[in-house]
Amino acid sequence: MERLSTGIKGLDALIKGYPKGRAILVTGESGAGKTILGLQFLNACCEAGVKCVYIIMEERLEDVKAQAMSFGWDLDGYVHNGLLRIIDVLERRIRWLDDQTIIRLEESDDVHRVEKPYKSLIRILSDIYEERKLCSIPISGVRREKKEVPDVVIIDNIGVVAMGIPTPELREQLDGLVFKLSGLGCTSLIISDDAVRRMSRDIMLYSVYGAIKLQKRDNPYINKRERVMDIIKIRNTKIPLDYLLFDITDKGIELIAKSED
Numbered sequence: 001m002e003r004l005s006t007g008i009k010g011l012d013a014l015i016k017g018y019p020k021g022r023a024i025l026v027t028g029e030s031g032a033g034k035t036i037l038g039l040q041f042l043n044a045c046c047e048a049g050v051k052c053v054y055i056i057m058e059e060r061l062e063d064v065k066a067q068a069m070s071f072g073w074d075l076d077g078y079v080h081n082g083l084l085r086i087i088d089v090l091e092r093r094i095r096w097l098d099d100q101t102i103i104r105l106e107e108s109d110d111v112h113r114v115e116k117p118y119k120s121l122i123r124i125l126s127d128i129y130e131e132r133k134l135c136s137i138p139i140s141g142v143r144r145e146k147k148e149v150p151d152v153v154i155i156d157n158i159g160v161v162a163m164g165i166p167t168p169e170l171r172e173q174l175d176g177l178v179f180k181l182s183g184l185g186c187t188s189l190i191i192s193d194d195a196v197r198r199m200s201r202d203i204m205l206y207s208v209y210g211a212i213k214l215q216k217r218d219n220p221y222i223n224k225r226e227r228v229m230d231i232i233k234i235r236n237t238k239i240p241l242d243y244l245l246f247d248i249t250d251k252g253i254e255l256i257a258k259s260e261d
Contacts (some may be wrong), residue, residue, distance in 0.1 A: 001236055004152070004187055007044030008037075010255030011229075011244075014069050015237050018210070021185050023178040024234070025204055028214030029194045033227060033248055035059070036141075037066065038154045040252040043073040045152045046083045052152040053128050057089045057160045071252045085150070087127050093160070121161055122174040124179055128153055153186045159193035167200045174207040182209075210234035233250065 003017030018024055018041070028034045038054075054075075056064055064086075074217075078084035128150060133222050162170055174190075181188045190208065197204065204233050205211045211232040219226050228243040245256040 004041075004050065005044045005048070007040035007042075008253050008255065010246075010257075014240055014244075015231065015234055018187060018189070019234065019236065020187050022183055022209035022235075023181055023188045023190055024210040025208040025211065026189060026191045026212050026214070027194055027204075028196045029216065032194075032214035032248070033253055034191050034193075034215055035156055035207075036193055036253055037070075037212075038156050039068050039071070039073060042075075042084070042152070043068070043252075045069075047191055049083065050151045051129060051148075052070065052078075052154065053085045053087065053150040053156045055087045055089060055124065055127065055153070057093075057155065058157055060090060060093055061086065063090045069232075073252075089127075093139060102216055119161075119167040121158060121170075121177045122167075122180070124158075124177060128184075128186070130241060131245075149184045150186060153181060153188040154191070155188070156191040157193055159196040160192055161246070162192065162196045162200070162204075167203055170200055171203050174204055178207050178209075187225055205232060210237070 002020040004020055005012055005017050006015075026034050026037055040054055040056055065075050075084060075086065079086060102256055129148070158174075162174075165173060178190075180190075192204065197213075211234075213230040213232055214227065215230070216225055216227055218224075227246050227248070229246055231239045233239065245258065246253050247256055250256075
């Protein structure tokens with residue numbers, strides 16, 4: 001099975017990278033490092049010339065770019081080179097909320113309505129296509145449009161949509177999204193907050209090819225907090241059973257080797 005580098009050398013040494021054309025679910029509490037994990041994978045892919053789409057659902061675009069740049073990952077540069085498209089869903093969500101407020105205040109059906117972005121997870125697919133016009137065909141002289149599909153899709157974070165979906169329906173929608181992405185040949189990293197994972201009783205784990213959980217925990221032996229990564233599953237892959245200690249450095253996430261003592 002072909003694989004793509006995770007962008008984390010220590011993790012690549014253990015799992016050989018993310019399986020190509022498959023979906024990996026990343027969950028974790030706030031501040032555990034989910035977005036950094038996604039951005040680090042994104043950077044590794046763009047550096048390798050792999051075309052990516054990054055869907056931002058809950059953070060400001062400027063903040064995500066600044067966070068990436070703090071590690072030396074130039075998202076604007078990748079966009080300029082045609083390796084990356086960034087889809088800002090947060091701005092659309094805010095426009096929709098503002099529109100609903102105006103409608104309630106004016107109580108008028110004539111007010112311009114903005115459609116709520118992503119009423120279901122499957123509608124995310126509509127944004128990953130990029131239509132490009134081809135040159136005129138000499139015989140017909142007609143310009144046609146071709147839909148391009150990226151090699152990698154990173155969604156951060158589906159909890160924004162999933163929070164209001166009943167558990168059985170969430171499973172169905174995620175099954176559909178993962179099936180379609182894999183059918184298109186996309187390697188996808190689907191990020192979700194821990195609240196949705198608990199709310200759905202881990203039902204999302206069954207829809208994806210692999211699942212990674214990030215968490216912060218108290219270590220009573222050294223009297224400090226630490227970050228750990230739990231590779232819950234990756235099919236067709238030998239995975240470590242132990243928690244993987246990691247730190248967030250100025251170069252991104254780095255695994256911490258365990259002491260032999």
